[in-house]
Amino acid sequence: MTMQAAHRDADFLREIAGPELVERLKFLDASIPTGAAGFLSLPVPPAAPVRGDHCDFDVVIAGGGLSLLLAPVLAARGLRVAVFDRGHIGAVHREWNCSAEELAPLWETGLLPRETVDALVLNRYRHGFCRWHGGGTYPVTGALDHAVDASALLEAVRSRAEATGVRLYDRHPVIGDAAGPDAVRVAFQTPEGASSAVTARIFVDARGSASPRARADLTCPTVGGVFTGLAEGADDPQRIDPTVGEILVTTEGIVEGRQHIWEAFPGRRGETTLYLFAYEPMASRRPGDLTRLYARFFERLPDYKRGDARMVRPTFGHIPGWSRQVPGPVSEHPRIVLFGDAAARHSPLTFCGFGKMLRSFGPVADALVHAVWKGVGPGDPTPEEPIHSLTGALALVMARPPTAPESVDSLNTLLDAAFRRLHGLGDAAYRDLIRDRLDVRRFVKFAWSTSRERPEVYDAVFRVLGPMGAARWGLGAATRALFSPTAAAADAG
Numbered sequence: 066m067t068m069q070a071a072h073r074d075a076d077f078l079r080e081i082a083g084p085e086l087v088e089r090l091k092f093l094d095a096s097i098p099t100g101a102a103g104f105l106s107l108p109v110p111p112a113a114p115v116r117g118d119h120c121d122f123d124v125v126i127a128g129g130g131l132s133l134l135l136a137p138v139l140a141a142r143g144l145r146v147a148v149f150d151r152g153h154i155g156a157v158h159r160e161w162n163c164s165a166e167e168l169a170p171l172w173e174t175g176l177l178p179r180e181t182v183d184a185l186v187l188n189r190y191r192h193g194f195c196r197w198h199g200g201g202t203y204p205v206t207g208a209l210d211h212a213v214d215a216s217a218l219l220e221a222v223r224s225r226a227e228a229t230g231v232r233l234y235d236r237h238p239v240i241g242d243a244a245g246p247d248a249v250r251v252a253f254q255t256p257e258g259a260s261s262a263v264t265a266r267i268f269v270d271a272r273g274s275a276s277p278r279a280r281a282d283l284t285c286p287t288v289g290g291v292f293t294g295l296a297e298g299a300d301d302p303q304r305i306d307p308t309v310g311e312i313l314v315t316t317e318g319i320v321e322g323r324q325h326i327w328e329a330f331p332g333r334r335g336e337t338t339l340y341l342f343a344y345e346p347m348a349s350r351r352p353g354d355l356t357r358l359y360a361r362f363f364e365r366l367p368d369y370k371r372g373d374a375r376m377v378r379p380t381f382g383h384i385p386g387w388s389r390q391v392p393g394p395v396s397e398h399p400r401i402v403l404f405g406d407a408a409a410r411h412s413p414l415t416f417c418g419f420g421k422m423l424r425s426f427g428p429v430a431d432a433l434v435h436a437v438w439k440g441v442g443p444g445d446p447t448p449e450e451p452i453h454s455l456t457g458a459l460a461l462v463m464a465r466p467p468t469a470p471e472s473v474d475s476l477n478t479l480l481d482a483a484f485r486r487l488h489g490l491g492d493a494a495y496r497d498l499i500r501d502r503l504d505v506r507r508f509v510k511f512a513w514s515t516s517r518e519r520p521e522v523y524d525a526v527f528r529v530l531g532p533m534g535a536a537r538w539g540l541g542a543a544t545r546a547l548f549s550p551t552a553a554a555a556d557a558g
Contacts, residue, residue, distance in 0.1 A: 074353065074356050074357050074359075074360035075087050075091075075353075075356055077360050077363070077364075078090075078356060078359050078360050078363070081363050082359070082363075082376060082379065086359075086379055087356070089381075090355045090356045090359065090381065091356070093355055093381070093382065093383065110241045110242070110243050110252070111241050111242065111243045111250045111251075111252040111262050112243060112250065113243035113244060113245040113249075113250060114243075114245035114247075114248040114249070114250050114264050115245055115246070116245065116246045116247055117247075118245070118248055118264055119264065120248050120264050120265060120266050121145075121147075121263040121264050121265065122145045122146060122147045122232070122263060122264075122265040122266075123139075123144040123145045123146065123265065123266045123267065123437045124139055124144055124145075124146050124147075124265055124266065124267045124268075124269060124433055124437065125146075125147050125148075125149065125249070125251050125263060125265035125267075125268050125269070126146070126147070126148045126149070126269040126271055126404075127149050127150075127239040127242075127251070127268070127269065127270055127271060127272050127276075128148075128149075128150060128269075128270070128271035128272040128273060128276075128404075128405075128407075129148050129149070129150030129152075129153075129154030129155060129156075129233070129235075130150075130155075130156075130157065130219075130271070130273070131157075131219070131405070131419070131422050132269070132271030132404055132405055133148060133154060133155055133219060133222050133223065133226060134176065134222060134422070134423075134426040135269065135271075135404070135426055135429060135430050135433070136148050136222075136226045136229075136231045137176060137222060137225040137226040137228075137229045137231060138174050138175070138176055138426070138427070138430040139430055139433060139434060140226065140229035140230050140231045141175060141229050142430075142434050144433075144434065144437055145230075146226075146230075146231045146232070147231065147232040147233075147234065147263065147265070148226070148231060148232070148233050148234065149234045149237045149238070149239050149251070149253050150234070150235060150236070150237070150238070151236065151237075151238035152235070152236060153235050153236070154223060154233050154234075154235050155219040155220060155222065155223035156219070157215040157216055157218075157219050160187070160212055160213065160214065160215050160291060160330065160332050160338045161212075161213045161215045161218075161419035162209040162210070162211060162212050162213065162310065162330050162419065162420075163209060163211055163213065163419050163420035163423060164207050164208055164209065164210060164211060164420060164496070164500065165207075165210070165211055166207075167419075167420040167423045167424055167500075168182055168186075168211065168213075168423065170423050170424065170426065170427045171423065173427070174426070174427045174430065176222065176225060177221055177222070177225065181221055184217075185213050185214045185217050185218050185221070186211050186212065186213060186214075187212045187213065187214050187332045187333045188211075188212040188307065188331055188332055188333070189210060189211055189212075190209075190210040190211075190212075190308055190309055190310045190331075191206075191210075191308045191309060192204045192205060192206045192210065192309060192310075193205055193206075193208055193209050193210060193309065193310035193311065193312045193499075194309065194310075194311060194312060195312050195313040195314070195484050195499075196302070196311075196313075196314045196315070197313075197314075197315050197477045197478075197480045197481040197484065198315040198316055198317055198318060198474070198477045199474060199477055199478070199481070200477065200478070200480075200481030200484075200485070201481065201485060203484045203485065203487070203488040203495075204488075205312070205488070205492055205495040205496050205499060206492050206496070207492060207496045208312070208495070208496035208499040208500055209310055209312055209330070209420070209499065209500075210310060212310075212330055212331065212332045212333075212338075213419070214332075214333075234253065236256045237253045237254065237255060237256070238253060238254050239251055239252070239253050239272070240252050240253060240254050240260065242268055242270075242401065244268070244397075244398035244400050244401055247266070247400075247440070248264050248265065248266055248400070249264070249265055249266075249267065249268040249398070249400050249401060250262050250263075250264050251263055251264070251265060251268055266400065266436075266437055266440075267400050267401075267402060267433060267436060267437065267442065267443065268400060268401050268402070269402045269404050269433070270396075270401060270402065270403050270404065270407045271403075271404040271405050271407060272407055273385075273405060273406035273407055274382075274383060274384075274385045274406050274407075276394075276403070276406075276407035278394050278396070278397075278403060278407055279385060279394055279406065279407050280392075280393065280394040281347055281385030281386055281387055281394075282346065282347050282348075282386075282387065282388050282390065282391045283344060283345070283346060283347060283385070283386030283387065283388055283460055283461065283464050284344075284345060284346075284347045284350055284383050284384065284385060284386060285342050285343070285344055285345075285383070285384040285385075285386055286342060286343060286345070286350075286354045286355055286358050286382075286383055286384075287340055287341070287342040287358075287380070287381060287382055287383075287384055288340070288341055288342070288355060288358045288359040288362050288379075288380070288381040289328075289338065289339045289340035289341055289362065289379070289380050289381070290338070290339065290376045290377065290378055290379040290380045290381075291332065291336055291337070291338050291376070291377040291378050291380075292336065292337055292338075292339055292374050292375060292376055292377065293335050293336055293337075293374075293375050293377060294372050294373040294374050294375045295337055295370050295371070295372040295374055296370065296371040296372035303369070303370055303371045304370070304371060304372075305329060305331055305337050305370060305372075306331075307331040307334070308331075309331075310329070310330050310331070311327065311328060311329035311330070312328060312499060313326055313327075313328065314326065314327040314328070314329070314369070315327070315477055315480075316365070316368055316369050317365075317368075318473035318474040318476075318477060319466045319467070319468070319472070319473050319474075319475075319476060320473075322345075322466070322468055323343040323344075323345060323466070324343060324344075324463060324466050324476045324477070325341055325342070325343050325361070325365075326341070326342055326343065327339070327340065327341055327369055328340040328342075329369075329370070336377065338380070339362075339366075339369075339370070340380070341358065341361065341362045341365070342358075342384075343358070344386065344460055344461075344463040344464035345464050346461075346464050346465065347385075350383070354383075355381055355382075355383070359381065384406075384418075385406055386460055386464075388460055388461040388464075390461065393408070394407065394408050396444075398442065399441070399442030399443065399444040400442035401442075402429075402433070402443055402444075404429065405422065420500055421500070421501060421502075424502075462476075463476065482515055482518050483511070483515045485518075486511060486514045486515045486518065487511055487515075489514075490507065490510065490511060490514075494507045494510075494511065498511070
């Protein structure tokens, strides 16, 4: 993008959404690919604790977003817990969607009463759907059909954390850490600019893509927000049906080397959360990406939805992804645990990431408690569900669409065929793919049936992965088929 085009996009966005949003976008667009520039770093790391040093806490968590779910669960089981964040702990700038089943851990872990969780649900849909430009509409039930009040959820979790004795350090960014044989020293900066440190038995790095340990080969620039004023009505693709979630929708072919994808999730009455995103290789990330994407969002929104759209609050960011063609992030020490985006596992910004986080925080908390009482480090990875466990190759195909003019609709055609086949397999397989938890056998069946209808899927995969990459992905899928708990459960059934 030329400098002139960048200024034009910024001016356009400033007029529509205001100068504050433009400045926040400039900060993110100027950061390095992992986002680590958003955090401070010590020129000299803190000294590692030696065996027998006093520990201030059992667990220190860096990052006070959705990872806050861990803190009160750990504290309620007798651990001394602290949470550090560069901003306000428990702040959130979007709403989340998940299934009814995925909400259950919130009360099954004892984190919140069930009636509190029920009150957090802003909307329940009849179904959701995916629709690819020029193709059909494919509904699915039981996936992302509960819109959750994210702000109220994290406020409730913060209150629970305070009640269970968790120490919360707002505006105290972690700026370094060093692991010893049985503890980790964590350095932080105070709001006044002074440096200090605490020592913990286990350090949980949940700083997302801003973690210096974060690594991803894919990124998903995403923009949008909560909107009012959109026209409502059923059976009209340009109107919002408050009883239906729009999970993945395209309205055009490949533009500027990207396949842009929309999402629309109605929340509280009269409000809808909208997103526009695209996959791309991390190495292809360009200056001004988010600014350009936001400008495109507002330029193309009238083609997607009618009405007098007014933004209540924005949401945007670079979501890390992992194709599974390269090694993922790993912890360098068993007492340093990576959680969420920092581990390229699940992102609360993605359409399936919130549900994956809800499914993971209970088992992760169990592993941390066990490690503290046994006096060992839990190691990494902890029992989180990995992102793109089987669909990493497909995410990479979407991140590298063909650029020839005659191929502008090729990805939509391929995706339409894939989702038609997926819909034909039934709701169970469909919703599990949307929730990124489809087991290997059903995924192979889905991929095989798609390739029979659209043999060009092989060309797309080999074009992007190459022979060695395709073989590596196939071997990984086969290994998970043989050894994963999901596969074992399928065999037992």
